Amino acid sequence: MDQHSTEPDAGQASASRGLIVLAGVLAVVALGISGYLSLQAFTGQAVAGCGADEGCGAVLASPWSKVLGVPVSLLGSATYLAVLIGLGLRLRASASNKLGDFLLLAAAPAMLIAAVWYTYIQLVEIQEICPYCMADHSIGVVLGVLLPLIVLGKTALKPVLPIALGIVGCTALIGLQHATLSEDTMSTDNPFVDRDGDQVIDGKRHVSLFGGELQFVVEETPHIGDLGAEQVVAVIFDYACPHCRATHTLIEDALKADPDAFVFVPLPISISPDHNPHINSDNERFAESYELATLAQAVAAVDLEKWKAFDHWLFSPETAVDFPRSAEDARIMAAELVGKVALNAQLTDAAVATHAATIDENIELMALIPEDARYIPVVTSPGAPRHLTERFYEIDVLEKLLKEAAAGLEKIDTNKDGPVP
Numbered sequence: 001m002d003q004h005s006t007e008p009d010a011g012q013a014s015a016s017r018g019l020i021v022l023a024g025v026l027a028v029v030a031l032g033i034s035g036y037l038s039l040q041a042f043t044g045q046a047v048a049g050c051g052a053d054e055g056c057g058a059v060l061a062s063p064w065s066k067v068l069g070v071p072v073s074l075l076g077s078a079t080y081l082a083v084l085i086g087l088g089l090r091l092r093a094s095a096s097n098k099l100g101d102f103l104l105l106a107a108a109p110a111m112l113i114a115a116v117w118y119t120y121i122q123l124v125e126i127q128e129i130c131p132y133c134m135a136d137h138s139i140g141v142v143l144g145v146l147l148p149l150i151v152l153g154k155t156a157l158k159p160v161l162p163i164a165l166g167i168v169g170c171t172a173l174i175g176l177q178h179a180t181l182s183e184d185t186m187s188t189d190n191p192f193v194d195r196d197g198d199q200v201i202d203g204k205r206h207v208s209l210f211g212g213e214l215q216f217v218v219e220e221t222p223h224i225g226d227l228g229a230e231q232v233v234a235v236i237f238d239y240a241c242p243h244c245r246a247t248h249t250l251i252e253d254a255l256k257a258d259p260d261a262f263v264f265v266p267l268p269i270s271i272s273p274d275h276n277p278h279i280n281s282d283n284e285r286f287a288e289s290y291e292l293a294t295l296a297q298a299v300a301a302v303d304l305e306k307w308k309a310f311d312h313w314l315f316s317p318e319t320a321v322d323f324p325r326s327a328e329d330a331r332i333m334a335a336e337l338v339g340k341v342a343l344n345a346q347l348t349d350a351a352v353a354t355h356a357a358t359i360d361e362n363i364e365l366m367a368l369i370p371e372d373a374r375y376i377p378v379v380t381s382p383g384a385p386r387h388l389t390e391r392f393y394e395i396d397v398l399e400k401l402l403k404e405a406a407a408g409l410e411k412i413d414t415n416k417d418g419p420v421p
Contacts, residue, residue: 016150016154017091019146019149019150020087020090020091020150021091022146023083023087023143023146023147023150024084024087024088024091026139026142026143026146027080027083027084027087027139027143028084029139030076030080030135030136030139030140030143031077031080031081031084033132033135033136033139034073034074034076034077034080034136035073035077036132037060037071037073037132037133037136038071038073038074038077040060041060041065041066041071041073041074042071047060047132049131055128055129055130055131056129056130056131056132056133058126058128058130058242058243059122059126059128059129059130059133060130060133062125062126062243063181063390063392063393064118064121064125064126064177064181064393066177067173067176067177067180068176068177068180072118072177073133073136075173076114076136076140079107079110079111079114082103082106082107083103083104083107083143083147085100085103086099086100086101086102086103086104086107086147087100087104087150088100089103090104090150090151098155098156098157101151101155101157101162102157102161102162103162104147104148104150104151104162105147105148105151105152105157105159105162105163105166106162106163106165106166106169107143107147107166108143108144108145108147108148108163108166109144109163109166109167109170110166110167110169110170111140111141111143111144112140112141112144112145113167113170113171113174114137114140114170114174115137115138115140115141115144117174118133118137119134119137122134125246125393126242126243126246127242127245127246128242181392181393181394186373186375186388186389186390187373187386187387187388187389187390188369188370188373188386188387188389189385189386190380190384190385190386190387191211192209192210192211192212192213192368193383193384193385193408194411195208195211195212196208196209196211196382196383196384196408196409197382198231198232198382198383198409204217204218204219204220205217205218205219205227205232206218207232207234207265207382208382209234209380209382210365210368211368213364213365213368214234214267214361214362214365216265218232218263218265221265222265222266222296222297222300222304222307222311223263223264223265223266224251224252224255224263224264224266224308224311225255225259225260225261225262225263225264226259226260226263227263228260229260229261229262229263230262230406231262231263231381231382231402231405231406232262232263232265232381232382233251233262233263233264233265233379233380233381233398233402234265234266234267234379234380234381235247235248235251235264235265235266235267235377235378235379235380236267236269236362236365236366236376236377236378237266237267237268237269237376237377237378238268238269238270238271238286238289238293238376239268239289239292239293239296239314239315239324239325240270240285240286240288240289240292240323240324241271241286241289241376241377243376243377244315244376244377245315246393247377247379247392248266248315248377249315250392250393250394250395250398251264251398252312253395254395254398262381262402266311267362267365268292268293268296268297268359268362269293269359269362269363269366269376270286270289270290270293270359270363271286271289271376272286272287272289272290274290275290275359275360275363276363276366278363278364278366278367278374279366279374279375279376285323285324288324288326288327289324290359291327291330292314292324292325292327292330293355293359294352294355294356294359295310295327295330295331295334296310296311296314297346297355297358297359298334298343298346298347298351298352298355299334299337299338299343299346301346301351301355302338302342302343302345302346303337303338303342306337306338309337310330310333310334310337313325313333314330331343365378366378369387369389373389374389375389375390376389379392379398379401380401381401381402381405382405382408382409383404383405383406383407383408383409383410383411384401384402384404384405384408385404385408386401386404388401
């Protein structure tokens with residue numbers, strides 16, 4: 001009788017031990033991945049198998065990869081280490097261990113929330129996938145389900161407090177990251193701020209940026225927004241760049257909310273090494289970006305309103321994680337918008353040379369950015385004491401830049417030499 005009654009208990013103990021060992025193996029693998037990512041973050045080295053402009057390279061370079069300067073992967077490493085300690089205490093005790101159980105029950109919901117949140121960030125905000133991160137998140141989801149199975153019903157600890165602590169702690173961390181995100185946006189000083197200008201001459205708005213290297217009349221340049229808006233925002237970008245798409249979408253949304261907020265002037269470039277000696281990428285994503293920029297210039301030359309639709313289409317993929325529009329598809333869309341005859345007239349050798357000259361002038365502006373800050377998009381405004389030279393995901397970053405620019409232009413206007421036309 002006693003022999004039979006103890007057999008189920010022995011079987012349950014063996015099953016429980018098996019789950020602990022399985023969880024331990026998963027936690028070791030996850031700790032290895034997050035530890036490797038943390039090491040690369042601190043040393044500044046590229047992650048194996050990842051380009052700088054896509055996948056994990058793009059994800060790990062984004063402001064979402066850190067909280068107050070601390071890599072998220074390091075926080076993940078601390079969580080997996082806590083899981084291993086908790087599993088070790090439970091395995092050693094062969095029964096309930098309050099400290100170990102507390103660690104396991106707190107870590108479980110934290111890993112589940114983090115996995116959901118950072119998967120969303122990759123798919124929606126950054127629109128790139130880091131295989132290393134997704135592997136870690138997948139293990140986190142499995143552990144988030146497995147750890148409560150190991151502990152609940154087998155512990156003297158009341159589970160409410162550690163579970164609540166895990167939920168609140170992870171949520172607070174995400175909130176802190178969101179609140180401080182703008183601090184992670186890269187920028188570089190604008191040495192030409194005292195030579196920037198924005199003034200009306202003969203009824204047209206003349207803008208000068210980069211010390212006069214870039215001069216344009218807004219009415220004669222592709223733009224989005226009210227010509228009478230107080231400020232101009234110029235953005236150097238590549239139509240194949242996912243981070244440029246994020247910035248472009250943010251600016252479009254801001255203008256939808258307030259059409260008079262500013263006038264947006266896109267300055268297309270290509271970072272393909274075939275066209276750009278200042279900032280280049282051999283990533284196949286950018287192979288046709290020069291042609292995309294040329295087509296956009298061609299459409300703008302025919303019809304500015306149709307260009308707005310074309311510009312929006314180029315940055316509006318049908319899937320969240322994607323390659324850019326192909327040049328072939330872009331040419332078909334351009335012909336649909338302005339007509340084949342009008343488009344072909346803008347694709348003659350002479351017309352293409354004119355469009356290419358504009359793009360090349362934009363490319364040359366990158367030489368004026370310090371070499372260690374040559375990232376796209378570059379967001380600037382006349383009077384701004386700095387250029388945003390890194391992707392950003394919050395509109396308040398742009399609003400802060402515009403406030404700085406307004407103050408800068410005020411100082412320029414009081415200068416006896418006045419702004420540069």
